[in-house]
Amino acid sequence: MLFNSADYVLFLPLVLLVYVLLRRAGLRAQNAWMLIASYVFYGWWDWRFLGLLFGTTLNDYLVGLGLERTDNPRSRRLLILLSIGVNLGVLGFFKYYNFFVSSFIEAFAGIGVHLEAPTLKVILPVGISFYTFQALTYTIAVYRREMRAVHDPIGFFAYVAFFPQLVAGPIERARHLLPQFFVPRVIEPESFASGLRQMLWGFFCKLVVADNCATVVNSIFAQHTIPGGDTLSGSMALLGSVLFAFQIYADFSGYSHIALGTARLFGFELMQNFATPYFSQSHPEFWRRWHISLSSWFRDYVYIPLGGNRASRPRQAFNLLVTFTLSGLWHGANWTFIVWGVLNGLYVIPRVFIGEPLAPAASSPNWLVRVPTVTFRILFTFSLTVLAWIFFRSPTIAGAWKVLGEIASRSLFTSPLPVLRSMGLLTTVAYAMLAITFLLAMEWWQRDKRYALELGERAALITWPACATVFAVIVLFRYTGASLDFIYFQF
Numbered sequence: 001m002l003f004n005s006a007d008y009v010l011f012l013p014l015v016l017l018v019y020v021l022l023r024r025a026g027l028r029a030q031n032a033w034m035l036i037a038s039y040v041f042y043g044w045w046d047w048r049f050l051g052l053l054f055g056t057t058l059n060d061y062l063v064g065l066g067l068e069r070t071d072n073p074r075s076r077r078l079l080i081l082l083s084i085g086v087n088l089g090v091l092g093f094f095k096y097y098n099f100f101v102s103s104f105i106e107a108f109a110g111i112g113v114h115l116e117a118p119t120l121k122v123i124l125p126v127g128i129s130f131y132t133f134q135a136l137t138y139t140i141a142v143y144r145r146e147m148r149a150v151h152d153p154i155g156f157f158a159y160v161a162f163f164p165q166l167v168a169g170p171i172e173r174a175r176h177l178l179p180q181f182f183v184p185r186v187i188e189p190e191s192f193a194s195g196l197r198q199m200l201w202g203f204f205c206k207l208v209v210a211d212n213c214a215t216v217v218n219s220i221f222a223q224h225t226i227p228g229g230d231t232l233s234g235s236m237a238l239l240g241s242v243l244f245a246f247q248i249y250a251d252f253s254g255y256s257h258i259a260l261g262t263a264r265l266f267g268f269e270l271m272q273n274f275a276t277p278y279f280s281q282s283h284p285e286f287w288r289r290w291h292i293s294l295s296s297w298f299r300d301y302v303y304i305p306l307g308g309n310r311a312s313r314p315r316q317a318f319n320l321l322v323t324f325t326l327s328g329l330w331h332g333a334n335w336t337f338i339v340w341g342v343l344n345g346l347y348v349i350p351r352v353f354i355g356e357p358l359a360p361a362a363s364s365p366n367w368l369v370r371v372p373t374v375t376f377r378i379l380f381t382f383s384l385t386v387l388a389w390i391f392f393r394s395p396t397i398a399g400a401w402k403v404l405g406e407i408a409s410r411s412l413f414t415s416p417l418p419v420l421r422s423m424g425l426l427t428t429v430a431y432a433m434l435a436i437t438f439l440l441a442m443e444w445w446q447r448d449k450r451y452a453l454e455l456g457e458r459a460a461l462i463t464w465p466a467c468a469t470v471f472a473v474i475v476l477f478r479y480t481g482a483s484l485d486f487i488y489f490q491f
Helices: 006-025 027-043 047-069 073-109 128-143 153-161 174-182 189-225 234-265 283-289 292-303 313-331 335-348 350-354 367-393 397-407 417-422 426-445 457-477
Strands: none
Touching: 006 027, 006 234, 027 047, 027 153, 027 174, 047 073, 047 128, 047 153, 073 128, 128 153, 128 174, 128 292, 153 174, 189 234, 189 426, 189 457, 234 367, 234 397, 234 426, 283 292, 283 335, 283 367, 292 313, 313 335, 313 350, 335 350, 335 367, 335 397, 367 397, 417 426, 426 457
């Protein structure tokens, strides 16, 4: 079920109404209703994968109980390996089986050895990369004795399947979200209103910014990267690349805002997943602000166990490269994602050796020094990010190199307007540009807040006018074609 669908517009009020009415029946009844609603939400896409969700959740629930009941080191290691093996095994089969088989065959074909191996028509379950990682935070925490095992299956199953963030995050830590299922949840009026405002901002990001950008990006990248497609100018390639950077940001942050806002309606607080990442002045800062739940997951469960910052600088660089490569692979079974991960690792590694040499200038009290320095650093970081996004968006590495080659050609300095007019995209590009400008202005103004409409007491008089303005923008400038899936549903 999509957040931006009519089904969800009917589903959410019904679930919320019953949830509120069940308050007198007790916490366990509310958790049971939340579990039922979450399974309906997930099964709306394909009910056959409910068994997979149930099975992996049951495995982690039983592993947690087993870890609490034994102090034998060998038994505990076997149990945590069982949890890791089942979760990553299921994820690996559904997401990577065909990729690794095909890559293996191609590698041997390159040296003249022709192999045959079966590939399968495997459907990737929506959200599997998210809920398997979230479940692992629980078993690992119990194994490390950071929390006690949960004995209430209803609360635990509701935690894993919690519908606001089930299919695209944020990837919550068990220590943060799971305890919220076992304490009374009071829905305060201001918290409820805050949830609605954050949802509104999320719908603006998705329906106005992301979907308008997507229409242009899909057309441009189809021309540039699909075999047999026409070659467009470098200016068109650059336009498509920049718009994709804003598309994926608005699409994914929009989902996260709707998820956080929805959870707050029910009395839950989820972790912030985005913190104005395109205002970052370096790539280490970017990754502290982008998809925070995933980047911190890889930091805690991959980078630090590899040695983290405790190791020598060359080993730190190696640890970072491994972590970013795995992060790229997490996003999809394609070499383009791996290249994207490696590129981001290479962007971050210099920080290990040279630190932040421009930081003093960026914090100078002299605005004649500070403003140009900060602006340069933001634009430089954004430019490198866009370059990496080209590999993320292209279906093949050859397609990405084609786009980069066109951007590096003289045609970069030609006007894209005639081509956009002939493709019927001029109005959509204008909408996208206006929406991006509004997005950046709001987020810069509210850059110290969790979301752009978290105006607070200092702006109480303009809270509702601001919300009305955003609502009007959604009505007037939303993409009017068929509803588009959220990008991260495919991961």
